[in-house]
Amino acid sequence: AKLMGTNRYSFYSKELGAQLRERMTRESGLHRALERNEFFLEYQPKIDTQSGIPCGMEALLRWRPTAHGNLVSPNEFIPILEETGMIVDVGSWVLETACRQHLVWQQAGMADLVVSVNISAVQFHAGNLPETVTKIIHQTGINPALLCLELTESVVMQDIEQTIATLYQLRELGVKLSIDDFGTGYSSLNYLQRMPLTELKIDRSFVMNLPHDENAIAIVDSVLNLSHSLHLTVVAEGVETHEQASFLTERQCHQLQGYFFSRPLGINAFADYVDFSCRS
Ligand code: C2E
Ligand code: CA
Ligand code: CA
Ligand code: CA
Numbered sequence: 001a002k003l004m005g006t007n008r009y010s011f012y013s014k015e016l017g018a019q020l021r022e023r024m025t026r027e028s029g030l031h032r033a034l035e036r037n038e039f040f041l042e043y044q045p046k047i048d049t050q051s052g053i054p055c056g057m058e059a060l061l062r063w064r065p066t067a068h069g070n071l072v073s074p075n076e077f078i079p080i081l082e083e084t085g086m087i088v089d090v091g092s093w094v095l096e097t098a099c100r101q102h103l104v105w106q107q108a109g110m111a112d113l114v115v116s117v118n119i120s121a122v123q124f125h126a127g128n129l130p131e132t133v134t135k136i137i138h139q140t141g142i143n144p145a146l147l148c149l150e151l152t153e154s155v156v157m158q159d160i161e162q163t164i165a166t167l168y169q170l171r172e173l174g175v176k177l178s179i180d181d182f183g184t185g186y187s188s189l190n191y192l193q194r195m196p197l198t199e200l201k202i203d204r205s206f207v208m209n210l211p212h213d214e215n216a217i218a219i220v221d222s223v224l225n226l227s228h229s230l231h232l233t234v235v236a237e238g239v240e241t242h243e244q245a246s247f248l249t250e251r252q253c254h255q256l257q258g259y260f261f262s263r264p265l266g267i268n269a270f271a272d273y274v275d276f277s278c279r280s
Contacts, residue, residue, distance in 0.1 A: 021084050029065045030080055034093060039063055041097055042264035045273055046116070046235060046257045049249040054274050056114035058150070058257065059098040060264045061090070082122045091123040092132050099140040099147065101267065106146075110274060116148040116178065121155040130169040137173060144174030148199065151177065153185025160191055171196040178235070183219055193230065200227050204238025207258070211247040224251050 025031045033039055041059045048055035063072050081087040095117050102115045123129060137144050149170065156163050156179065167177060178199035179187070183206055202223050209216035220236075227234035236248045239258030248256060262273055 024080060025084050029067055030077060033063060034090060036066055038065055042266060043270040044257060044264040045262045046255045047261050048255055049253060053277050054113060055255060056116060058116040059094060061094055082120055087120045087122050088126050091120055096136050099136055099142040102142055103140055112146060114146050114148050116150050118150045124151060124155050133170060133173055148176035148178050150180040152180045153187045157185060157187060164194055167195050183223055197232055199233040199235060201235045201237050207236050207238045207244055210244045224253060
Protein backbone atom coordinates (compact mmCIF):
# COMPACT_ATOMS: atom_id res chain seq x y z
CA ALA A 1 0.00 0.00 0.00
CA LYS A 2 2.84 2.27 0.87
CA LEU A 3 4.51 1.64 -2.49
CA MET A 4 1.29 2.23 -4.38
CA GLY A 5 0.82 5.47 -2.52
CA THR A 6 4.29 6.58 -3.48
CA ASN A 7 3.69 5.69 -7.11
CA ARG A 8 0.36 7.41 -7.19
CA TYR A 9 1.83 10.53 -5.68
CA SER A 10 4.63 10.73 -8.23
CA PHE A 11 2.11 10.04 -11.00
CA TYR A 12 -0.13 12.90 -9.96
CA SER A 13 2.79 15.23 -9.43
CA LYS A 14 4.16 14.50 -12.90
CA GLU A 15 0.75 15.12 -14.38
CA LEU A 16 0.44 18.36 -12.47
CA GLY A 17 3.90 19.45 -13.59
CA ALA A 18 2.97 18.87 -17.21
CA GLN A 19 -0.24 20.87 -16.79
CA LEU A 20 1.61 23.71 -15.16
CA ARG A 21 4.19 23.80 -17.93
CA GLU A 22 1.45 23.73 -20.53
CA ARG A 23 -0.28 26.64 -18.85
CA MET A 24 2.98 28.52 -18.66
CA THR A 25 3.70 28.18 -22.37
CA ARG A 26 0.09 28.97 -23.31
CA GLU A 27 0.00 32.07 -21.19
CA SER A 28 3.42 33.35 -22.11
CA GLY A 29 2.52 32.74 -25.77
CA LEU A 30 5.67 30.71 -26.47
CA HIS A 31 3.78 27.77 -27.99
CA ARG A 32 2.83 29.81 -31.06
CA ALA A 33 5.99 31.90 -31.30
CA LEU A 34 7.56 29.87 -34.14
CA GLU A 35 4.43 29.97 -36.33
CA ARG A 36 3.97 33.66 -35.67
CA ASN A 37 7.55 34.44 -36.67
CA GLU A 38 8.25 36.02 -33.32
CA PHE A 39 11.78 34.62 -33.11
CA PHE A 40 14.77 36.16 -34.84
CA LEU A 41 18.53 35.99 -34.49
CA GLU A 42 21.19 38.54 -33.65
CA TYR A 43 24.85 37.99 -34.42
CA GLN A 44 27.73 39.02 -32.16
CA PRO A 45 31.14 39.38 -33.86
CA LYS A 46 34.14 37.35 -32.69
CA ILE A 47 37.48 39.08 -33.27
CA ASP A 48 40.73 37.34 -34.21
CA THR A 49 43.47 38.77 -31.96
CA GLN A 50 46.23 38.26 -34.56
CA SER A 51 44.58 40.17 -37.38
CA GLY A 52 42.26 42.34 -35.29
CA ILE A 53 39.35 41.66 -37.64
CA PRO A 54 36.15 39.60 -37.31
CA CYS A 55 36.62 35.85 -37.82
CA GLY A 56 33.17 34.67 -36.80
CA MET A 57 29.93 35.39 -35.03
CA GLU A 58 27.67 33.84 -32.43
CA ALA A 59 23.98 33.55 -33.33
CA LEU A 60 21.78 34.56 -30.38
CA LEU A 61 18.05 33.88 -30.21
CA ARG A 62 15.63 36.77 -29.67
CA TRP A 63 11.92 36.66 -28.92
CA ARG A 64 9.52 39.56 -29.45
CA PRO A 65 5.98 38.41 -28.53
CA THR A 66 3.42 40.05 -30.81
CA ALA A 67 1.23 40.79 -27.79
CA HIS A 68 3.72 43.36 -26.47
CA GLY A 69 6.51 44.93 -28.46
CA ASN A 70 9.35 44.29 -26.02
CA LEU A 71 12.02 41.63 -26.22
CA VAL A 72 12.03 38.92 -23.56
CA SER A 73 15.48 37.86 -22.31
CA PRO A 74 16.69 34.42 -23.45
CA ASN A 75 17.55 33.76 -19.80
CA GLU A 76 13.80 33.88 -19.15
CA PHE A 77 12.32 32.02 -22.11
CA ILE A 78 15.01 29.43 -22.92
CA PRO A 79 14.47 27.53 -19.63
CA ILE A 80 10.74 27.29 -20.51
CA LEU A 81 11.57 26.06 -24.02
CA GLU A 82 13.83 23.45 -22.40
CA GLU A 83 11.32 22.30 -19.77
CA THR A 84 8.61 21.86 -22.37
CA GLY A 85 10.88 20.22 -24.96
CA MET A 86 10.06 23.00 -27.44
CA ILE A 87 13.78 23.82 -27.58
CA VAL A 88 14.25 20.85 -29.95
CA ASP A 89 12.16 22.48 -32.70
CA VAL A 90 13.23 26.02 -31.90
CA GLY A 91 16.87 24.89 -31.79
CA SER A 92 16.55 23.34 -35.26
CA TRP A 93 15.02 26.60 -36.47
CA VAL A 94 18.00 28.53 -35.02
CA LEU A 95 20.49 26.20 -36.71
CA GLU A 96 18.76 26.40 -40.07
CA THR A 97 18.26 30.16 -39.92
CA ALA A 98 21.89 30.81 -38.95
CA CYS A 99 23.16 28.52 -41.75
CA ARG A 100 20.91 30.16 -44.35
CA GLN A 101 21.99 33.64 -43.28
CA HIS A 102 25.61 32.54 -43.37
CA LEU A 103 25.17 31.40 -46.95
CA VAL A 104 23.52 34.69 -47.95
CA TRP A 105 26.54 36.53 -46.55
CA GLN A 106 28.99 34.20 -48.27
CA GLN A 107 27.26 34.69 -51.60
CA ALA A 108 27.39 38.45 -51.05
CA GLY A 109 31.17 38.13 -50.79
CA MET A 110 31.70 38.28 -47.04
CA ALA A 111 34.89 36.57 -45.83
CA ASP A 112 34.87 32.98 -44.51
CA LEU A 113 33.48 33.66 -41.03
CA VAL A 114 32.60 30.79 -38.68
CA VAL A 115 29.03 30.91 -37.39
CA SER A 116 28.52 29.57 -33.84
CA VAL A 117 25.16 28.25 -32.67
CA ASN A 118 24.22 27.40 -29.07
CA ILE A 119 22.94 23.87 -28.49
CA SER A 120 20.84 23.19 -25.41
CA ALA A 121 21.37 20.08 -23.28
CA VAL A 122 17.83 18.93 -24.11
CA GLN A 123 18.53 19.31 -27.83
CA PHE A 124 21.86 17.48 -27.52
CA HIS A 125 20.44 14.55 -25.59
CA ALA A 126 17.28 14.31 -27.72
CA GLY A 127 19.20 11.73 -29.74
CA ASN A 128 18.85 12.93 -33.32
CA LEU A 129 21.11 15.99 -33.31
CA PRO A 130 23.63 14.47 -35.77
CA GLU A 131 20.75 13.72 -38.21
CA THR A 132 19.30 17.20 -37.80
CA VAL A 133 22.70 18.81 -38.41
CA THR A 134 23.32 16.55 -41.44
CA LYS A 135 19.94 17.52 -42.91
CA ILE A 136 20.55 21.24 -42.37
CA ILE A 137 24.04 21.07 -43.90
CA HIS A 138 22.59 19.39 -47.00
CA GLN A 139 19.56 21.66 -47.25
CA THR A 140 21.45 24.91 -46.85
CA GLY A 141 24.75 23.93 -48.48
CA ILE A 142 26.83 25.55 -45.72
CA ASN A 143 30.49 24.50 -45.58
CA PRO A 144 30.44 22.44 -42.32
CA ALA A 145 33.93 23.74 -41.44
CA LEU A 146 32.30 27.16 -41.05
CA LEU A 147 29.71 25.93 -38.54
CA CYS A 148 30.53 25.66 -34.83
CA LEU A 149 28.25 24.14 -32.19
CA GLU A 150 28.55 25.61 -28.68
CA LEU A 151 27.82 23.15 -25.87
CA THR A 152 28.07 23.85 -22.16
CA GLU A 153 30.11 21.75 -19.76
CA SER A 154 26.97 20.41 -18.11
CA VAL A 155 25.87 19.05 -21.51
CA VAL A 156 29.03 17.10 -22.15
CA MET A 157 29.63 15.89 -18.58
CA GLN A 158 26.30 14.00 -18.59
CA ASP A 159 26.21 10.42 -19.82
CA ILE A 160 29.87 10.56 -20.90
CA GLU A 161 30.14 7.52 -23.18
CA GLN A 162 27.04 8.41 -25.20
CA THR A 163 28.17 12.03 -25.32
CA ILE A 164 31.59 11.14 -26.69
CA ALA A 165 29.95 8.98 -29.38
CA THR A 166 27.61 11.84 -30.37
CA LEU A 167 30.49 14.33 -30.44
CA TYR A 168 32.41 12.03 -32.81
CA GLN A 169 29.36 11.74 -35.07
CA LEU A 170 29.09 15.53 -35.19
CA ARG A 171 32.81 16.03 -35.72
CA GLU A 172 32.73 13.55 -38.63
CA LEU A 173 30.29 15.88 -40.36
CA GLY A 174 33.09 18.45 -40.34
CA VAL A 175 31.52 20.92 -37.89
CA LYS A 176 33.51 22.56 -35.09
CA LEU A 177 32.70 21.85 -31.43
CA SER A 178 33.10 24.38 -28.65
CA ILE A 179 32.69 24.17 -24.87
CA ASP A 180 30.82 27.30 -23.78
CA ASP A 181 31.07 29.02 -20.38
CA PHE A 182 34.21 27.02 -19.67
CA GLY A 183 35.29 27.06 -16.05
CA THR A 184 31.81 27.33 -14.56
CA GLY A 185 31.04 23.61 -14.63
CA TYR A 186 32.91 20.60 -13.41
CA SER A 187 34.74 19.32 -16.42
CA SER A 188 36.93 16.36 -15.82
CA LEU A 189 40.16 16.94 -17.71
CA ASN A 190 40.37 13.22 -18.27
CA TYR A 191 37.09 13.27 -20.22
CA LEU A 192 37.87 16.53 -22.00
CA GLN A 193 40.88 15.00 -23.64
CA ARG A 194 38.75 12.14 -24.98
CA MET A 195 36.38 14.55 -26.71
CA PRO A 196 36.94 15.71 -30.29
CA LEU A 197 36.64 19.42 -29.41
CA THR A 198 37.99 22.37 -31.38
CA GLU A 199 37.39 25.30 -29.01
CA LEU A 200 37.01 26.44 -25.39
CA LYS A 201 35.19 29.64 -24.43
CA ILE A 202 36.28 31.28 -21.19
CA ASP A 203 33.20 32.37 -19.27
CA ARG A 204 32.42 36.05 -18.84
CA SER A 205 32.45 35.72 -15.05
CA PHE A 206 36.26 35.31 -15.18
CA VAL A 207 36.90 37.84 -17.97
CA MET A 208 34.84 40.39 -16.03
CA ASN A 209 37.40 40.46 -13.20
CA LEU A 210 40.45 40.93 -15.44
CA PRO A 211 43.07 42.32 -15.39
CA HIS A 212 43.49 42.99 -11.65
CA ASP A 213 41.84 40.13 -9.74
CA GLU A 214 44.44 37.46 -8.96
CA ASN A 215 41.97 34.58 -8.83
CA ALA A 216 40.51 35.53 -12.20
CA ILE A 217 44.03 35.77 -13.67
CA ALA A 218 44.92 32.32 -12.31
CA ILE A 219 41.80 30.72 -13.79
CA VAL A 220 42.12 32.46 -17.15
CA ASP A 221 45.81 31.51 -17.36
CA SER A 222 45.06 27.88 -16.67
CA VAL A 223 42.31 27.75 -19.33
CA LEU A 224 44.70 29.44 -21.81
CA ASN A 225 47.45 26.92 -20.99
CA LEU A 226 45.08 23.98 -21.22
CA SER A 227 43.75 25.17 -24.60
CA HIS A 228 47.22 25.78 -25.97
CA SER A 229 48.47 22.36 -24.93
CA LEU A 230 45.37 20.55 -26.24
CA HIS A 231 45.64 22.61 -29.49
CA LEU A 232 42.20 24.09 -29.04
CA THR A 233 41.10 27.51 -30.16
CA VAL A 234 40.49 29.65 -27.08
CA VAL A 235 37.89 32.41 -27.03
CA ALA A 236 37.13 34.92 -24.28
CA GLU A 237 33.52 36.08 -23.95
CA GLY A 238 32.21 39.21 -22.28
CA VAL A 239 35.22 41.40 -23.11
CA GLU A 240 34.10 44.90 -22.15
CA THR A 241 37.28 46.96 -21.77
CA HIS A 242 40.45 47.79 -23.63
CA GLU A 243 42.50 46.48 -20.65
CA GLN A 244 40.78 43.10 -20.81
CA ALA A 245 41.31 42.90 -24.57
CA SER A 246 45.04 43.69 -24.38
CA PHE A 247 45.60 41.40 -21.38
CA LEU A 248 44.02 38.49 -23.27
CA THR A 249 45.79 39.33 -26.54
CA GLU A 250 49.20 39.38 -24.82
CA ARG A 251 48.52 35.94 -23.42
CA GLN A 252 47.67 34.52 -26.83
CA CYS A 253 43.95 34.18 -26.43
CA HIS A 254 42.93 33.53 -30.06
CA GLN A 255 39.56 35.23 -30.23
CA LEU A 256 37.64 37.87 -28.30
CA GLN A 257 33.94 38.56 -28.07
CA GLY A 258 32.14 41.22 -26.07
CA TYR A 259 30.63 44.68 -25.86
CA PHE A 260 34.09 46.28 -26.17
CA PHE A 261 33.95 45.25 -29.85
CA SER A 262 30.23 45.01 -30.44
CA ARG A 263 26.89 44.05 -28.97
CA PRO A 264 24.91 41.34 -30.77
CA LEU A 265 23.65 42.93 -34.01
CA GLY A 266 20.79 42.55 -36.46
CA ILE A 267 21.58 41.33 -39.98
CA ASN A 268 22.24 44.71 -41.59
CA ALA A 269 24.21 46.15 -38.69
CA PHE A 270 26.35 43.00 -38.60
CA ALA A 271 27.16 43.24 -42.31
CA ASP A 272 28.07 46.94 -41.86
CA TYR A 273 30.28 46.10 -38.88
CA VAL A 274 32.24 43.45 -40.80
CA ASP A 275 32.51 45.64 -43.87
CA PHE A 276 33.77 48.57 -41.80
CA SER A 277 36.31 46.56 -39.73
CA CYS A 278 37.78 44.90 -42.79
CA ARG A 279 38.27 48.25 -44.54
CA SER A 280 39.70 50.32 -41.73
P1 C2E B 1 25.83 32.63 -23.85
O1 C2E B 1 25.82 31.51 -24.84
O2 C2E B 1 26.90 32.61 -22.83
O3 C2E B 1 25.87 33.95 -24.74
C1 C2E B 1 26.54 35.13 -24.37
C2 C2E B 1 25.60 36.11 -23.70
O4 C2E B 1 26.36 37.21 -23.19
C3 C2E B 1 24.60 36.75 -24.67
O5 C2E B 1 23.43 37.05 -23.89
C4 C2E B 1 25.31 38.05 -25.06
O6 C2E B 1 24.42 39.05 -25.54
C5 C2E B 1 25.94 38.42 -23.76
N1 C2E B 1 27.15 39.24 -23.92
C6 C2E B 1 28.01 39.27 -24.96
N2 C2E B 1 29.03 40.12 -24.73
C7 C2E B 1 28.81 40.65 -23.52
C8 C2E B 1 29.53 41.63 -22.70
O7 C2E B 1 30.57 42.15 -23.07
N3 C2E B 1 28.98 41.91 -21.48
C9 C2E B 1 27.82 41.35 -21.04
N4 C2E B 1 27.36 41.71 -19.85
N5 C2E B 1 27.14 40.42 -21.77
C10 C2E B 1 27.63 40.09 -22.98
P2 C2E B 1 21.96 36.69 -24.41
O8 C2E B 1 21.87 36.92 -25.88
O9 C2E B 1 21.01 37.39 -23.51
O10 C2E B 1 21.86 35.12 -24.18
C11 C2E B 1 21.90 34.57 -22.90
C12 C2E B 1 22.04 33.08 -22.96
O11 C2E B 1 20.89 32.48 -23.56
C13 C2E B 1 23.22 32.60 -23.81
O12 C2E B 1 24.42 32.71 -23.07
C14 C2E B 1 22.80 31.18 -24.09
O13 C2E B 1 23.09 30.34 -23.01
C15 C2E B 1 21.31 31.32 -24.23
N6 C2E B 1 20.97 31.38 -25.66
C16 C2E B 1 20.90 32.44 -26.49
N7 C2E B 1 20.54 32.06 -27.73
C17 C2E B 1 20.37 30.72 -27.69
C18 C2E B 1 19.99 29.72 -28.66
O14 C2E B 1 19.77 29.97 -29.86
N8 C2E B 1 19.89 28.42 -28.21
C19 C2E B 1 20.18 28.09 -26.91
N9 C2E B 1 20.07 26.80 -26.54
N10 C2E B 1 20.55 28.99 -25.99
C20 C2E B 1 20.65 30.29 -26.37
CA1 CA C 1 27.28 30.67 -26.26
CA1 CA D 1 28.97 31.68 -23.24
CA1 CA E 1 28.34 32.88 -20.31
